[in-house]
Amino acid sequence: MARILICEPHAEVRALLGHVVSRLGHEAVYPVLRPGAPLPDDVHLVLLEPADPQADAAVRALLRRNEALPIVCISIYPPSSDSRLLAPVVHIVKPFGLSEVELALETALDGVTLAA
Numbered sequence: 001m002a003r004i005l006i007c008e009p010h011a012e013v014r015a016l017l018g019h020v021v022s023r024l025g026h027e028a029v030y031p032v033l034r035p036g037a038p039l040p041d042d043v044h045l046v047l048l049e050p051a052d053p054q055a056d057a058a059v060r061a062l063l064r065r066n067e068a069l070p071i072v073c074i075s076i077y078p079p080s081s082d083s084r085l086l087a088p089v090v091h092i093v094k095p096f097g098l099s100e101v102e103l104a105l106e107t108a109l110d111g112v113t114l115a116a
Helices: 011-023 053-065 098-109
Strands: 003-007 027-029 045-048 071-075 090-093
Touching: 003 011, 003 053, 011 027, 011 098, 045 053, 045 098, 071 098, 090 098
Parallel strands: 003 027, 003 045, 045 071, 071 090
Antiparallel strands: none
16 A cells, blocks of 8 residues: 555546545645645655646655655646646646546556555
8 A cells, every 4th residue: 555645726627636535545635735844754656746836846855855756647737847847647637537536646656566
């Protein structure tokens, strides 16, 4: 079971992503996104809306501690030069299909070692 950090500012989308994560047998983790609030280090993957400045800054700080952490961007905007710097495994543009998110999660978690 993977711990997946969901950094999405909209409650409805966050809940939907959490449902998809749970349905796939993983644990959804919802961070506190405010300046100075640390993100958990014990996650295997991040779902990020890079258009949210607080989430983007927090995830960039997390990546400085763990460069190998896979990122899946799910955004209202197409990939930008800034979001490309995150080196996301997949960049999904909203609106999205649930199967698209499921495939992105499977792809991003391929090769990630999960603790038993």
